[in-house]
Amino acid sequence: MRRLAILMMPLIAMTTSCGGPIETRIQTKAGSSLPAQKQYSFTAKPEQNSAAYQTARKMVAEALVARNFAAVDEAPILVHIALADRPASIAMTTGEKDNIATIAEKKERKPLQSCDDVEHRLTINMVNTSDGSTVYSGTAAEYHCKGSMEQSLPHLIDAALSDLGNSGQTVNSKVRTRTGIE
Numbered sequence: 001m002r003r004l005a006i007l008m009m010p011l012i013a014m015t016t017s018c019g020g021p022i023e024t025r026i027q028t029k030a031g032s033s034l035p036a037q038k039q040y041s042f043t044a045k046p047e048q049n050s051a052a053y054q055t056a057r058k059m060v061a062e063a064l065v066a067r068n069f070a071a072v073d074e075a076p077i078l079v080h081i082a083l084a085d086r087p088a089s090i091a092m093t094t095g096e097k098d099n100i101a102t103i104a105e106k107k108e109r110k111p112l113q114s115c116d117d118v119e120h121r122l123t124i125n126m127v128n129t130s131d132g133s134t135v136y137s138g139t140a141a142e143y144h145c146k147g148s149m150e151q152s153l154p155h156l157i158d159a160a161l162s163d164l165g166n167s168g169q170t171v172n173s174k175v176r177t178r179t180g181i182e
Contacts, residue, residue: 028163041075088117122156147181
């Protein structure tokens, strides 16, 4: 009986723990080049009205300053942020009828998983204000069972901005793996 209890401990620990490998799925697109002045501004009216969005906006500003961008009122780059939480059991698609593209596949629950996954998704678009062209676009997404959007934000922002400064109209897709609260 004691042996059985000892053998069951790792299984119990595995099923009750919240920590594990978290995959951050990243897609970035760099425009032809950044303007000479690395100045940006956010839209006058926030795109979303939530505490998580306000936190994301502040953290994106800090990340841009760390990359030698300056915030000014009349900037050549306008920054848009989109933040989303969705049940991972629902796929995200775009298009109509015969022209439907999948943005994010639905994710099935893992065996022994204690709760349903939610996808945390952040998109950062940087647009040239003089001609409307995209200077940079970065999207990062993670699945979480118990982790919060606020816990994911630093990782999502770092991932979404990971190719900022690269140029040449390149689209990059990659996956980063980290540990944290699933």
